[in-house]
Amino acid sequence: MKKYLAKVLAAALSVAMLAGCGSSSSAAPAEAPADGGAAATEAAGTEAAAADLGDFEMIVGHAQPEGNPRYVSMEKFAKDVEEKTGGHVKVTVYGNGQLGTEKEMLEQVVQGTVQGMRGGQFDFSPRLLMFTAPFLTQTRAQVSALLKSDLAKSVCAEAEESTGTVIINLCDAGGYRQFSNNTRPITKPEDLKGLKMRTNGMKTIDMTFQAMGANTVSVPYADLYMGLKTGVADGQENPWVNVVGMKFYEVQKYFTAVNYQFHPDPFYVNAQWWNSLPEEYRNIISECATEMGDYNDQLIDENSEAAKQQIIDSGAEVYEPTEEELEAFKAAAEPVYEQMVSEGICTQEEMDQMKDIVAKAS
Numbered sequence: 001m002k003k004y005l006a007k008v009l010a011a012a013l014s015v016a017m018l019a020g021c022g023s024s025s026s027a028a029p030a031e032a033p034a035d036g037g038a039a040a041t042e043a044a045g046t047e048a049a050a051a052d053l054g055d056f057e058m059i060v061g062h063a064q065p066e067g068n069p070r071y072v073s074m075e076k077f078a079k080d081v082e083e084k085t086g087g088h089v090k091v092t093v094y095g096n097g098q099l100g101t102e103k104e105m106l107e108q109v110v111q112g113t114v115q116g117m118r119g120g121q122f123d124f125s126p127r128l129l130m131f132t133a134p135f136l137t138q139t140r141a142q143v144s145a146l147l148k149s150d151l152a153k154s155v156c157a158e159a160e161e162s163t164g165t166v167i168i169n170l171c172d173a174g175g176y177r178q179f180s181n182n183t184r185p186i187t188k189p190e191d192l193k194g195l196k197m198r199t200n201g202m203k204t205i206d207m208t209f210q211a212m213g214a215n216t217v218s219v220p221y222a223d224l225y226m227g228l229k230t231g232v233a234d235g236q237e238n239p240w241v242n243v244v245g246m247k248f249y250e251v252q253k254y255f256t257a258v259n260y261q262f263h264p265d266p267f268y269v270n271a272q273w274w275n276s277l278p279e280e281y282r283n284i285i286s287e288c289a290t291e292m293g294d295y296n297d298q299l300i301d302e303n304s305e306a307a308k309q310q311i312i313d314s315g316a317e318v319y320e321p322t323e324e325e326l327e328a329f330k331a332a333a334e335p336v337y338e339q340m341v342s343e344g345i346c347t348q349e350e351m352d353q354m355k356d357i358v359a360k361a362s
Contacts, residue, residue, distance in 0.1 A: 053088060053278040053280060053281060054088070054278065055088050055089075055090075056088065056089045056090070056277060056281065057089075057090050057092070057115070058081070058089060058090065058091045058092070058115045058116060058273075058285075059092050059094070059114040059115050059116070060074065060078075060091060060092070060093050060094070060114065060115065060116040060117060060118065061093075061094045061095075061097075061098065061099035061100070061105040061108070061114055061116075061117045061118075062074060062093070062094075062095050062102075062105070062117060062118045062119050063095075063096070063097045063101070063102050063105075063119055063221050063222065064095055064096065064242070064245060065095065065096045065245045065246065066095065066096065067245060068095075068174075068241060068242070068245040069174065069241060069296050069297075069299035069300045069303065070095075070118060070119075070173070070174070070265065070296060071095045071096075072295075072296075072299055073171075073292045073293075073295045073296035073299060074093045074095065074118060074292065075093060076291075076292055076295055077091065077093075077288050077289065077291075077292040078091035078092070078093050080288040080291065080292070081284065081285055081288045084284045084287075084288065085281055085284055088281075089277075089281055089284075089285065097221070097222040099114060099117075101220045101221070101222060102117070102119040102120070102121040102200075102221065103121055103123055105117040105119070105121070106119075106121045106123065106124055106165075106268060109165055109268050109269070109270050110124065110163055110164050110165060110270070112270045112272060112273060114270075115269060115270050115273050116168075116267060116268060116269040116270070117267075117268050118265060118266070118267045118268070119173070119265065119266075120173040120200070120202070120263040120264065120265055120266075121266075121268075122202065122266075123201075124159075124162070124163040124165070125155075125156075125158070125159045125162070125163060125165075125167070125266065126203075126345065127155045127158060127345070127346070128155060128156075128264050128266060129202065129203055129204055129340070129345045129346075130155070130340065130345050130346035130350060130351070130354065131146055131147070131152070131262075131263075131264050131354070132202065132204040132205075132261055132262070132263055132264070133204065133261075133336065133337060133340060133351070133354070134204065134208045134260050134261050134330075134333040134336055135259075135260055135261075135329070135330045135333055136261075136354060136355075136358060137262065137358050138259065139361070139362070140297070140301060141361045141362075142357075142358045142361045142362065143172055143262055143297075144297070144361075145357050145358065145360070145361035146354060146357055146358065146361075147170045147171065147172070147264060148170075149357050151350065151353055151354065151357070152170055152264075156170055156266070159266075159268070160271045163268075164270065164271045164272065165268040165269060165270060165271055166268070166269045166270075166271045166274045166275075167266045167267060167268055167269075168267050168269050168274075168285065168286055168289045169266075169267040169286075169289035169290060169292065169293040170264050170265065170266050170267070170293070171264075171265045171267075171292075171293030171294075171296045171297055172262055172263075172264070172265055172296065172297045172300055173239075173262070173263035173264065173265035174238070174239035174241050174242045174262075174263070174265075174300060175239035175240065175241055175262065175300040175301075175304045176239060176259035176260070176261070176262055176304075177237045177238055177239050177259075177260060177261045177262065177263070178237065178238065178239065178240065178243070178255055178256060178257055178258055178259070178260075179192070179197075179235065179237050179255070179256040179258055179260070180235050180236055180237070180238075180243070180248065180252040180254060180255040180256070180316075181195055181197070181234045181235025181236075181252065181253075181254055182228070182231075182234055182235065182251070182252055182253050182254070183195060183234050183235070183254075184254060185254045185256070185317060185319050186235075186254065186256040186258075186319065187256070187319055187321065187325060188325060188328055188329075189212040189213070189328055189329055189332035190212075190213065192209065192212040192213055192214040193212070193213035193214065194213065194214070194215065195214045195215065195234045195235055196214075196215050196216075196217050196232075196233050196234045196235070197209045197214045197215065197216055197217070197233065197234065197235050197236065197237070198216075198217055198218070198219045198224060198227060198228070198232075198233035198235065198236040198237075199216045199217070199218055199219075199237075200218065200219075200220075200221060201218045202263075203343070203345065204261070204336065204340065204345070205237065205261070207336045207339055207340070208260065208261070208333050208336055209237075211332055211333055211335050211336055212329075212332050212333070217232065217233050219232060219233055219236075221246075224236060224246065224248070225246055225247065225248060225250075225251060228248060228251040228252060229251040235252065235254075236248065236252070237260070237261070239262075239300070239304065240303075240304045240305075240307035240308045240311065241300060241303050241304060241307045243255075243307065243311060244307040244310050244311065249310075249311045249314045249316045250314070252316060253316055253317060254316070254317050254319070255311060255316055255317065255318045255319065256318075256319045256321065257308070257318060257319065257320050257321070258321060258326070258329055260329065260333070265293075265296070267289055267292075267293075337351060
């Protein structure tokens, strides 16, 4: 991967350091102005070379509030891109749903109104749903193996042709997802029967809840707090960090640590804008996106237990199923796998491939 800007900037820095050494040395004071002049010339050349590539603006949206791993990692991404392009790619991030719902933001990316968005929105790339099979993974190593696999890269590559977007990174959307509701503790699949459980419209969430006898109602993420408070939905499913970030524990009494699903977090970028960038900038942005994804997952792992404890401290009840009870949930969700294949979310071969990737990462 070419790193033109990084190399040129490193060269400029090296010359500048030599100039500094020269100016502080009593042995060769006469050489300092010459070195300083060379550094200035080199720095000017670096700036000119970067300017020759052009200036670009990248507006990116997402739905998470301040303090959430997605929010924090996106701020890092913006800073890194601007630093590594010498300020010639300016990234402006709008979090907390300022640009609309996740679906609306993705539509804006497809249309080119904004350049990018991050979030678990799969309406335009439904094949990403294959990674949300319930109880497919149980560890960070397994999640990372799936998201960095050749299978994941292949699925992401399909996005440009079908949607006009490029997925430049695929990380974790928030960690393992848990059940909560206001009616009763959920200690077995049967406890979900008759409950109105909120979904974001994702098929595998609907399939899982319905397999366990729950009713589903679609509520936008930004409206979920009020939907739970007013009884539009009895319950919901989200990672601990999301529950804390959106304060869902204020309007939910019973939580179950079931770890039933994780969601990929694709970083969509408008393909036309992306392909208009100089290769040097695409390489830099790709590297920054990879670093952002790793940092995001690290933050999730660091914050999940603390978020869970904050929910407990709030007075909400958190139930920890036994291994036997977890097996009952897994068994109840088993029909979802066949349904995913029959509805074309993935092929049986891809399902087997995912299971093999997970088994080897265990």
